[in-house]
Amino acid sequence: MAIQEQPTHTLEQLFEDLADSFLELKIQQEPSEVHGVLVGMLVQAETKGVEEWLKLLDMIDMDISLIDDRAKSIMQDIYQVTRDGLSSDQYDFQLLMPADDYDLGERANALAVWASGFITGYGLAAEHKRNLSTELVELLNHLHAISELDDQLSESEENEKDLYELYEYVRLGVLMLRQAMQQGDEVEPSSEGKTLH
Numbered sequence: 001m002a003i004q005e006q007p008t009h010t011l012e013q014l015f016e017d018l019a020d021s022f023l024e025l026k027i028q029q030e031p032s033e034v035h036g037v038l039v040g041m042l043v044q045a046e047t048k049g050v051e052e053w054l055k056l057l058d059m060i061d062m063d064i065s066l067i068d069d070r071a072k073s074i075m076q077d078i079y080q081v082t083r084d085g086l087s088s089d090q091y092d093f094q095l096l097m098p099a100d101d102y103d104l105g106e107r108a109n110a111l112a113v114w115a116s117g118f119i120t121g122y123g124l125a126a127e128h129k130r131n132l133s134t135e136l137v138e139l140l141n142h143l144h145a146i147s148e149l150d151d152q153l154s155e156s157e158e159n160e161k162d163l164y165e166l167y168e169y170v171r172l173g174v175l176m177l178r179q180a181m182q183q184g185d186e187v188e189p190s191s192e193g194k195t196l197h
Contacts, residue, residue, distance in 0.1 A: 021071040032110040035096035036117025041125040043178040109151035116147035139173045
């Protein structure tokens, strides 16, 4: 696997950097949510940049005037890693999530707010209505259900496994949706939606 030269931080590190920055700046939104908004935008048009991302965040009542140069630099790195991951033939795309050593409930909440952000970003960035296949409409419906995920989860191997499967379903589903947007094809998600117990 080729090592990415720019930027050098992993998404897990970028999550921590952005979370710390948002905390200092008293920004209420969570890193996973703003990343979901970004991906919702990029699946439709990867030519859009950080400024367009900020405009969408402004539309969800995020006070973007609070974002300083450091936060903007972190967001630029996240943007680049995300754009590169979405366009990679190696399925390198990942969601901006807390590391595995976070509590299961915190990671479930991060996935829920990511899905919510994605649905919002996807809707706000749409320049016109698209005729999606039944399977892709179902994927968006699953993302809506995931956005309401219960974060009060007991730590168990079963819940850990279910959360991982949900994460992979979202990750691969987004890649399929992007492919459909780029090519105008109907692409079927290959995984069933998962539920947590």
